[in-house]
Amino acid sequence: MLSIGVLKITETIQLFNCFLYFILISKVSSGANDLHFYDGASTADVIAGDIFFEILDPPELRYSYRIRPAKDFGTPFNGSVHFEKAKLVPTVPLHSCSDIINSDELFGNIALSERGECSFVFKTLKAQQAGAQAVIITESVDKWDDALDHLIEMVDDKMDLDVNIPAGFLLGRSGATILRTLKRLNKRYAIVNLPINMTHVPLGKMNQPPWISW
Numbered sequence: 001m002l003s004i005g006v007l008k009i010t011e012t013i014q015l016f017n018c019f020l021y022f023i024l025i026s027k028v029s030s031g032a033n034d035l036h037f038y039d040g041a042s043t044a045d046v047i048a049g050d051i052f053f054e055i056l057d058p059p060e061l062r063y064s065y066r067i068r069p070a071k072d073f074g075t076p077f078n079g080s081v082h083f084e085k086a087k088l089v090p091t092v093p094l095h096s097c098s099d100i101i102n103s104d105e106l107f108g109n110i111a112l113s114e115r116g117e118c119s120f121v122f123k124t125l126k127a128q129q130a131g132a133q134a135v136i137i138t139e140s141v142d143k144w145d146d147a148l149d150h151l152i153e154m155v156d157d158k159m160d161l162d163v164n165i166p167a168g169f170l171l172g173r174s175g176a177t178i179l180r181t182l183k184r185l186n187k188r189y190a191i192v193n194l195p196i197n198m199t200h201v202p203l204g205k206m207n208q209p210p211w212i213s214w
Contacts, residue, residue: 050151051077051168053136053194054207056085060181061190063209064198067136067168068151073121074167077195081134081166087189088112088136090179096123100130105188107131114175116140119157124167134166134194138175149173173211 050068055061069077087109092102097118100106111127115137127135139149152169182190198206 051195052198053083053088053192054196055088055178055190055192057191058181058185058187060185061178061209062207064196064207065170065174065209066151067170068153070120070124070154070167070169071156073154073156073161074124074163074165077134077166077168081195083110083134083192083194085191085193086110086133088178088192089132089189090182091127091130094141094179096126096130096135098126100126102188103130108133109189110192110194111135112175112178113137114140114179115152119159120154120167120169121157121159121161121163124163124165125161128163128165132165134168136168136170136175138170138178139172141172141176141179171212174209177209177211 050066052064052066054064075081087105089102089105089109090112091100091106093100094114095117096111096113100111106127107130109132111130111132111134113123113127113135120137123137124135137154139152149172151171154167154169178190182188
């Protein structure tokens, strides 16, 4: 009888521990790609494979933003890719699935496009044809869901297109905020540095946007 009682107590403790773990994960993991203080990951673990850029102007957007590079198309964000005080220019049309009409502002700078209407590879090609040196693609401004927002793994669509600029994916909440802020301020572009080195920056010191859950 004593051993049965001990067994039941042990089972109860195990269930309680599982419940506590579930509660902890629910509170910490508000998004699949958010940065967290409490998951035991180092800075290098958190940002492995991803890169960061920073917005210098307008001041309302002066934060560091995380993007996920395209997996198997375009060129990589390596040591030879460096933009200092470059323009981050929303494409017109924003989906960049047809000829881009603001190529004069895009030339030599970074395009900002939204997801939808065509493949990631085709968007990158159209930005490249417009003279952009890199492209950042974010979720559709009108369709993204905060609860499901995450960094997309952008892959080749096997259309054999000649794409030779780097591409990265930005969280929808960040993309939407950037685009809406630029529109509200009547600005056609933001000024950015890309990439910036965050490998040795402690998680608590990363200048993440306030709308990103920790």
